[in-house]
Amino acid sequence: MVAKGLITGVSLVLALLVFSAAGVGTASAQAPGLKKGFYKKSCPRAEDIAREVVWARVAGNRELAAKFLRMFFHDCFVRGCDASVLLDSPTNTAEKNAPPNLSLAGFDVIDEVKAALERACPGVVSCADIVALAARDSVSFQYKRNLWEVETGRRDGTVSSDQEALADIPAPTSTFDILLSNFSSKGLGLQDLVVLSGAHTIGVGNCNLFSSRLFNFTGKNNPSDIDPALNPSYARFLQGQCRRNLQDPNDNTTVVPMDPGSSLSFDNHYFVNLKAHQGMFTSDATLLTNGRAANIVDKLQDPGVFFDAFKNSIKRMGQIGMLTSANGQIRKKCNVVN
Numbered sequence: 001m002v003a004k005g006l007i008t009g010v011s012l013v014l015a016l017l018v019f020s021a022a023g024v025g026t027a028s029a030q031a032p033g034l035k036k037g038f039y040k041k042s043c044p045r046a047e048d049i050a051r052e053v054v055w056a057r058v059a060g061n062r063e064l065a066a067k068f069l070r071m072f073f074h075d076c077f078v079r080g081c082d083a084s085v086l087l088d089s090p091t092n093t094a095e096k097n098a099p100p101n102l103s104l105a106g107f108d109v110i111d112e113v114k115a116a117l118e119r120a121c122p123g124v125v126s127c128a129d130i131v132a133l134a135a136r137d138s139v140s141f142q143y144k145r146n147l148w149e150v151e152t153g154r155r156d157g158t159v160s161s162d163q164e165a166l167a168d169i170p171a172p173t174s175t176f177d178i179l180l181s182n183f184s185s186k187g188l189g190l191q192d193l194v195v196l197s198g199a200h201t202i203g204v205g206n207c208n209l210f211s212s213r214l215f216n217f218t219g220k221n222n223p224s225d226i227d228p229a230l231n232p233s234y235a236r237f238l239q240g241q242c243r244r245n246l247q248d249p250n251d252n253t254t255v256v257p258m259d260p261g262s263s264l265s266f267d268n269h270y271f272v273n274l275k276a277h278q279g280m281f282t283s284d285a286t287l288l289t290n291g292r293a294a295n296i297v298d299k300l301q302d303p304g305v306f307f308d309a310f311k312n313s314i315k316r317m318g319q320i321g322m323l324t325s326a327n328g329q330i331r332k333k334c335n336v337v338n
């Protein structure tokens with residue numbers, strides 16, 4: 001694990017604190033420049049306004065929670081949490097046009113939040129903070145209370161590139177060491193990797209991203225040729241969901257809930273499924289192949305432990321490479337730089 005720069009260093013210290021607290025800890029500290037209630041004086045109702053718009057939209061479309069949680073992850077992993085994920089591409093191809101964006105959505109809701117905030121306090125609240133708040137608020141809607149604290153004070157970046165999205169978003173085919181290395185390079189640790197993967201308790205995955213585990217895993221090309229890391233009856237379930245025929249050899253239009261049965265409910269059920277070898281992607285299943293990670297998966301069978309751990313890990317994710325004080329800008333519209 002190599003710590004690059006101050007921010008990475010801070011997160012690394014946090015990660016180590018958490019490890020020492022028997023795998024699932026409650027360490028918490030602030031990143032420089034970010035704080036709870038950053039807009040308290042400059043725009044006192046900022047967080048209320050954001051929540052009101054997000055809750056109104058999520059009430060009409062519960063799937064948005066997964067969209068915003070994933071949007072926050074993609075934003076933070078590419079150039080830090082700087083709302084680069086929201087930028088349209090004027091000339092080059094932007095992050096949101098890169099293949100891993102497949103299921104990114106909810107951009108219109110972000111614009112709606114931004115418009116409401118610009119009316120209340122022009123030029124004050126960053127799009128990067130809106131993304132962070134939308135993730136928390138949309139997921140929390142189900143419980144009608146905040147599931148985690150969001151530090152604010154991020155500023156918006158001015159660059160977005162599909163090449164960087166490809167380079168920074170881990171692939172669903174990744175194995176454990178690769179994922180750990182990808183998270184480490186963002187200042188996140190093994191604990192964060194396991195805990196944040198629990199986000200897959202809501203939302204859907206596209207068949208073409210996991211069908212290689214279902215039909216032709218070792219090249220024998222028959223319905224029994226499934227990834228042995230998959231629970232056989234779960235594999236049959238997935239086979240039934242995803243088409244495979246000559247017209248559509250790699251079904252890229254069907255999506256399947258990642259937590260069948262409660263894919264709209266943010267809970268620790270991902271870890272219950274995972275332990276039963278019902279993780280959809282290789283990147284999920286691989287978490288059981290490492291002793292320390294598997295040990296954390298065991299602890300996360302307890303909902304209370306999961307909610308506490310998620311609070312800490314998503315806070316650290318929200319601190320990745322943020323632009324604060326003199327850096328970046330407060331965009332007037334989230335899809336274009338000023």
Ligand code: HEM
Nearest residue numbers: 066069070073102103170171172196199203204205206283
């Ligand atoms: C560990 C590395 C990760 C990998 C390889 C990964 C991969 C994926 C893939 C391939 C999908 C399906 C996308 C599609 O079919 O279009 C997905 C969905 C999703 N991911 Fe991850 N992910 C990872 C970590 C995370 C993290 C850290 C979060 C958030 C904290 C997250 C949140 C989500 C959510 C909520 C969805 C569902 C999106 C929807 O329903 O539209 N993922 N992920």
Ligand SMILES: *[C@@H]1O[C@H](CO)[C@@H](O)[C@H](O)[C@H]1NC(C)=O
Nearest residue numbers: 096097098099101102104105
């Ligand atoms: C995602 O990228 C594809 C191209 O890979 C593009 O056709 C699609 O419009 C993009 N989605 C969004 C929401 O920008």
Ligand SMILES: *[C@@H]1O[C@H](CO)[C@@H](O)[C@H](O)[C@H]1NC(C)=O
Nearest residue numbers: 167168169170171178181182
């Ligand atoms: C993930 O880590 C591996 C191994 O260090 C590296 O080759 C790969 O480029 C990384 N991918 C991403 C998306 O960060």
Ligand SMILES: *[C@@H]1O[C@H](CO)[C@@H](O)[C@H](O)[C@H]1NC(C)=O
Nearest residue numbers: 215216217218219220221249
């Ligand atoms: C099955 O996998 C083998 C080996 O990877 C590959 O050569 C073959 O084209 C695959 N068959 C189908 C129908 O995808």
Ligand SMILES: *[C@@H]1O[C@H](CO)[C@@H](O)[C@H](O)[C@H]1NC(C)=O
Nearest residue numbers: 208247248249250251252253
């Ligand atoms: C889906 O697959 C079809 C045929 O295999 C291909 O023509 C199309 O471009 C793919 N669409 C996406 C979004 O990848």
